[in-house]
Every structure is written in structure tokens, then in C-alpha cells.
Amino acid sequence: MDRTEPAPFDSAGFLKNLTHRPGVYRMLGVDQELLYVGKAKDLKKRVTSYFRNRLSSPRIRAMVAQIQSMEVTVTHTEAEALLLENNLIKAHHPRYNVLLRDDKSYPYIFVSQGNGYPRIGFHRGPRKSLGRYFGPYPSAQAVRETLSTLQRLFRVRQCEDSFFANRSRPCLQYQIKRCTAPCVGFIEPMDYQGDIARAIQFLEGRSSDLINELVGEMEQASAVLAFERAARYRDQIDTLRQISERQYVSSDNGGDIDLVALARAGDNACVQVFCIRGGRNLGNKALYPKIPADIEAAEAIQAFLEQYYLDRDTPAEIIVTPPPSEADILAEVLSAQVSRRVVITSAVRGQRARWLSLAAQNAEQALHARQAGRANVTHRLEALQAVLALDQAPARIECFDISHTRGEAAVASCVVFGTEGAVKSDYRRFNIEGITPGDDYAAMHQALTRRYSRLKSSDGAMPDVLLIDGGRGQVHEAERVLEELQINDVVIVGITKGEGRRPEFDTLTLSRHGPPVRLPSHHLALHLVQQIRDEAHRFAISGHRQRRTKARTTSPLQSIPGLGPKRRQQVLMHFGGLRGIARAGIEELAKAPGISRRLAEQIYEHFHGDAG
Structure with missing residues (x-):
């Protein structure tokens, strides 16, 4: 039986009874999919504009063509409509709205x-x-x-x-x-x-x-x-x-100020937010909202400000470029939200203008970097952000692995990945000493303690995510180390090989108490974690092989004080090799060329322990 095409939306009948009061309108498609949420000072005037013969944008025409029904909610004021619109966008993420994925609190x-x-x-x-x-x-x-x-x-x-x-x-x-x-x-x-x-x-x-x-x-x-x-x-x-x-x-610019700047290139956009509190720069962050290319800059930054600041702490002044479309209404709502006056402005001079220019430059640079060959890394980091429920994509990931041969020459590796991929200049290896051979937990504990004690003491950059090659036990060791060092804001993730060591069966351990997580084999976050884990494994194995080779090719005589290269060669020739030296007594050793009585005692002690 053929599926019946849905009847076209009766826009004329809907508009006939629509009020001129302020409110929120919702466009619904097939199966009641929410396509778009908007607010209006005059509902009838605003909604009518969508059904004119000539629409300015192909995106708007495509959206209107999918409408099966519309709903409206009348409000007392435009400010109330703004609040309701923001709540609906955050709750339902309509396809045609400007969407900001960062909805965490400060x-x-x-x-x-x-x-x-x-x-x-x-x-x-x-x-x-x-x-x-x-x-x-x-x-x-x-x-x-x-x-x-x-x-x-x-x-x-x-x-x-x-x-x-x-x-x-x-x-x-x-x-x-x-x-x-x-x-x-x-x-x-x-x-x-x-x-x-x-x-x-x-x-x-x-x-x-x-x-x-x-x-x-x-x-x-x-x-x-x-x-x-x-x-x-x-x-x-x-x-x-x-x-x-x-x-x-x-x-003269003290107080609490946020500087907000938007940069766009096609469908890609970046917003930089600088936080100034009490005249001090507390730092900045880059956000990448989803903004359709045909939306005007004033409307785009307005939508961003609404989603970013509503239901959050707001500074006394927000300086923004480009100017938003309805700054006065938003300032009114934010002022009521925090019970004090909030100013949103773009017309600034002097130091404020220079700082706003700096924010705009940072936005342009961040957007350019995002597009310049880093899209794959960026998408993987954003996928991991979603899996770990982080407030922003991780900028630094460190991964540890342990390599040894039946406990011999154990080496721990630490590899670092950032927003551009591997940061090889920050890679480190740790020769593991003083533990029971083969105890991977103790080896991991030692490596993590040495790594993060050093970073703490030198104020080095801490990772956003700590990746461990292992399951619950290794995650527990990492939690113990970070607790001892009072590092509380690093997310720990363990990755465990799956059945048959097949990559598609790898699992993630996000906590020693929670169940393991298995992501789909095509998941970008899994690909990123596996790439970093494999790099840590490669780096650990190469370090272990170097250490093992060195241990096996280094002469035991090298560790004896006073026995330099020339004397080592002479004594080896005199006794025909290490076995002859090991069998010799002190008197015999003292007869070798260049070997004094004291040095003979040291050689004997090295092979047999205390000579006395």
C-alpha cells in the first residue's frame, strides 16, 4: 500500500486567527519533529513573513516546505518570550536553530x-x-x-x-x-x-x-x-x-566584564569569550556553535548570547562584536535574572576597544586553525568530549603504558596529544625500579607519581584526560596517585583490549566502580583513544627494547669504580673472558696487569659479594 503524502500546511488558515501579541512559535514537521523555535514581539507579523512569495534564504524555503503544523505560546512580554524560546531550544535542539553545545555552568x-x-x-x-x-x-x-x-x-x-x-x-x-x-x-x-x-x-x-x-x-x-x-x-x-x-x-576598566567576539567562515563559526573579573583577566575559551551560513551576524550573536548567558551568572557588562540584534531585550532579561543592571554594548573606546579587538583576533585565529587541516582531530576530540560529558573538548590528553619482558627492564611511556595531534616534544619514558618484577600496578603507580609530582612542582601543564592502558585495577592506581597529589579535575579513562585483541571489542573504563563502556566500532572517540593507546604502546615497547638491549650488552665490569676501558680490556684478555674473571680469587686477580690489591677485592666482591 502506497504511503499517503501529508497534506500541505494551511498557512492562510493558521495566520487568520493568529494574535499580534508577543510570544513563541514552533514549526513542526513530519511525525511532529520540531524544526524551529522562534520568538516575536508581534506573533502575527513575524510568522506571516515566513509565508511570503519571496523568501530571502534557501534554508528558510527548505524549512517552510517541511512544515506540517505550527504551535504558538503567547507571553506577556517579549522578555518572557525570550526565556521560553531559550528553554525550548536547549531542551529540543531544533534542526534549523543556532545551537550552542556548551551548556555547562561556569x-x-x-x-x-x-x-x-x-x-x-x-x-x-x-x-x-x-x-x-x-x-x-x-x-x-x-x-x-x-x-x-x-x-x-x-x-x-x-x-x-x-x-x-x-x-x-x-x-x-x-x-x-x-x-x-x-x-x-x-x-x-x-x-x-x-x-x-x-x-x-x-x-x-x-x-x-x-x-x-x-x-x-x-x-x-x-x-x-x-x-x-x-x-x-x-x-x-x-x-x-x-x-x-x-x-x-x-x-579604569575594573569590574566584571565579558568580551565576546564572533568569527565565521561558511557554515563554521567560533565565538571567543574573555572573562575579566575585578580588572583581572581570568582567561578565555573558544566555543563553536552551529550557525547556518545564511543567518545574519547580528542574529547569530544574539542567539549565542541568549543560550550562553540565560540561567548563568552574568557579569555587569558584556562587550560584544558584532552588535547583537536585540541587545536591549536580552539586557533586560539578564538584569532581572541577577537582580542588578547588566549592560550589553559594542560601542567601546580605549582599552575596552583594544581588548575587544584581541577577542576578535583570537576568534579568527581559532576558526582558521580549526579549518586548516585539523578537522579530523577536532571532530574526534569533540566526540570524546561528548562521551566523557566534558564542558569543552579536551585540549591535552596524556596516555601511559607499561612494557617489559617477564618483568625485565620495565619501562613506562607517557605520550601527549593536543588539538593538533601528537605533541612528541612532551613524550616521556620512565625506567621502573624497585618493584616486584611483573607488577604492572606498582609500575603504573610509580610512573604516574613521578610524572605528576614533577608537573606539580614545576607548574607544568596538566592533562584534561588521563588515558591508561588497562582496566579497573589500573584506573584505581591512577585515582590513588591523583588523590595523593591532590589533582582533582583530571578525567581518568582506562582502555582494555577486547576479545581476541580485536580493536572493535575494546572497552573503556570511566571509573573503577562503573561498568565498562563499549563504543560502536565506527565511533570517532574510540578511534582517537585507540590511536593514542597504540602510540603509547609503541613508545613503551621501543623504550623497553632499548633498555633490555643495553642491559644485555653492557659489561658487568663497567659498574666497578676504577676499572676503566683500558684495564677492562687487559683483565678480560688475561683471564680469557668474564667466566675466567668470575672464577678467579683475589690473589689471582691482583696478578693481572694494572690490577691493584684493592681493585682485585672490588672485582671479587662484585661477582661474589662480601670477600670477608
Whole structure:
């Protein structure tokens, strides 16, 4: 039986009874698919424009041709319509709307209250805990960099309260001078509170006041000959001055400002958002909304602002280019949302204009980089972002693997991938020592500890995703190491070979408690993870083979002090090889050319242990 074609939409009958009041309209296709959601100050006037004889855009003509029915919701004001439109777009993702995939809340830095040793840490979500929240920051990476700076400057704890309460000895943070070990009482509560107060001053943007206070403390310490304490104050002052110079915007441009710039090329678009809080640049992030090519720039940036800022914390001023189509209405809604005045503007001068120009340049550069031969990597990173539910595509992934032959010459590899693919200059290998041969868990624990202790102590770049070749056990070891080092915002993923070691059966372990995840064999995220895992495996095997070959070709005599190349050759010739040397006694060894009594004893001890 032939399928009956649906009857065309009766637009004239629908428009005949449509109101002139503000509201939201929804275009529905076959099987009630939501095609488009729009808002209007005058519903009848706006919807009528879609059914004129001449439509400006092929995209609009294609959309209208698919309409089977329409629905409207009348609102009291245009501002109410804007809120309803935004909620419907986020809930249903209509095919013909501008779509922003980033709908996560901003991250904050949280300073706890309620005990003598507050913690400072990463926070996202409802702000219900007792304490202070600083931000918002544009990305998790910006929070991570600030937390690292705080640890380096003030050595305040970032561990969870459960970890803090169950310590009997200092953790690695104390050993690498990133914490003063309040968990075991190595610092008095009053002194620790002083460090917290300074950290809060820094987060509040009062670096100048803080520097002046530290200068006074340094002078007092020097006066009483406490030179070690004075040197620490000096280092803090130098670091604060460097950070202030890097983050400072302008003395007359203080306050909370976001700079938003849109760049477009065909169907591709990039929006850069810079966050300025208290006159300090907290960082920026690039977003890639889905914007049809025929949508005007003013409408596109308007749609972005609505989806990005509604239901979020909003700064007092949003400076944007190009100018949005309905800035006044959006500013009204945002002002009501945060109970204070919010300004959206594009007409700025002086320092503000220079910063807006910088945001626009960053948007253009990010979009160009995205299109310049990196599309495959970008799509894979975005696919992994979706699988791991990250707020943005990971910019840095590190993967570890262990290689050995029945426990001999174990080597751990660390490979790094970024937005352009492999970052080979950041690859590292670790020769594993002091463990039971073949204990892969201990080997992984040692490699991760060495890697991230070094990064913490040197303020190196931390990964967004830590990939481990292994399952639950290896993921557990990684969680233990990161907890010990108080690295809380890195996503850990294990990858395990499937049945018959066939790639299509590989599984991902996202937590030691959760079930493994098997992605479809064609999934871009799986391809990326497998590529990185295979590269780590290759790098580990090559390192293991080099170490094993070196161990097997190196003469045991090389480790004996005082036995240089010439003497080694003479003694080997005298005894006819290593076996003859191993069988010889001290007296016989001392008769060899160039071998003294003391050196003969050392050679004998090397092969037989203590000669006495």
C-alpha cells in the first residue's frame, strides 16, 4: 500500500486567527519533529513573513516546505518570550536553530569555612556549601592554573575533607612544597589562616595590597635575621608582580566584564569569550556553535548570547562584536535574572576597544586553525568530549603504558596529544625500579607519581584526560596517585583490549566502580583513544627494547669504580673472558696487569659479594 503524502500546511488558515501579541512559535514537521523555535514581539507579523512569495534564504524555503503544523505560546512580554524560546531550544535542539553545545555552568574556586584549616578547590554546580566562591572562570583549565598558582604561593591545602581527616603522615604535596601539612599539625591554625587570608586577597584581585603587606613582612623577617622566611616572602612578591603584570587589564576598566567576539567562515563559526573579573583577566575559551551560513551576524550573536548567558551568572557588562540584534531585550532579561543592571554594548573606546579587538583576533585565529587541516582531530576530540560529558573538548590528553619482558627492564611511556595531534616534544619514558618484577600496578603507580609530582612542582601543564592502558585495577592506581597529589579535575579513562585483541571489542573504563563502556566500532572517540593507546604502546615497547638491549650488552665490569676501558680490556684478555674473571680469587686477580690489591677485592666482591 502506497504511503499517503501529508497534506500541505494551511498557512492562510493558521495566520487568520493568529494574535499580534508577543510570544513563541514552533514549526513542526513530519511525525511532529520540531524544526524551529522562534520568538516575536508581534506573533502575527513575524510568522506571516515566513509565508511570503519571496523568501530571502534557501534554508528558510527548505524549512517552510517541511512544515506540517505550527504551535504558538503567547507571553506577556517579549522578555518572557525570550526565556521560553531559550528553554525550548536547549531542551529540543531544533534542526534549523543556532545551537550552542556548551551548556555547562561556569567553574568556580571554592574556599571552605567551618574548621581551622579551610580548603581551596575546584567547584561546579549549585553553590550550597558554606564558604566563598570566586569566579566564574571561563574554563576548567583557567581554574586549574589559578589553583596551581595558589598552591605555589601560599601552600594551602586542596585535598577533600575525607582525605584530610584520615592522614597520619604528610602527603606528597608537603614533600614538593605545595602544602604546609596542616593534616598532621605541621603548621599552627593562626599561621594557616594567614595563608588563607592572603590567598583570598589574591582571588579578590587585591594583589597590590597583598604585595605591600608581604614587603612589610619581609622587612620584619630580615630585621630579626629570619632570612629563610624573608626569602619566601621575596619569592611570593616576585611571583605576584609577574602575575599582576600578566593579568592586569586597566585601572579604569575594573569590574566584571565579558568580551565576546564572533568569527565565521561558511557554515563554521567560533565565538571567543574573555572573562575579566575585578580588572583581572581570568582567561578565555573558544566555543563553536552551529550557525547556518545564511543567518545574519547580528542574529547569530544574539542567539549565542541568549543560550550562553540565560540561567548563568552574568557579569555587569558584556562587550560584544558584532552588535547583537536585540541587545536591549536580552539586557533586560539578564538584569532581572541577577537582580542588578547588566549592560550589553559594542560601542567601546580605549582599552575596552583594544581588548575587544584581541577577542576578535583570537576568534579568527581559532576558526582558521580549526579549518586548516585539523578537522579530523577536532571532530574526534569533540566526540570524546561528548562521551566523557566534558564542558569543552579536551585540549591535552596524556596516555601511559607499561612494557617489559617477564618483568625485565620495565619501562613506562607517557605520550601527549593536543588539538593538533601528537605533541612528541612532551613524550616521556620512565625506567621502573624497585618493584616486584611483573607488577604492572606498582609500575603504573610509580610512573604516574613521578610524572605528576614533577608537573606539580614545576607548574607544568596538566592533562584534561588521563588515558591508561588497562582496566579497573589500573584506573584505581591512577585515582590513588591523583588523590595523593591532590589533582582533582583530571578525567581518568582506562582502555582494555577486547576479545581476541580485536580493536572493535575494546572497552573503556570511566571509573573503577562503573561498568565498562563499549563504543560502536565506527565511533570517532574510540578511534582517537585507540590511536593514542597504540602510540603509547609503541613508545613503551621501543623504550623497553632499548633498555633490555643495553642491559644485555653492557659489561658487568663497567659498574666497578676504577676499572676503566683500558684495564677492562687487559683483565678480560688475561683471564680469557668474564667466566675466567668470575672464577678467579683475589690473589689471582691482583696478578693481572694494572690490577691493584684493592681493585682485585672490588672485582671479587662484585661477582661474589662480601670477600670477608
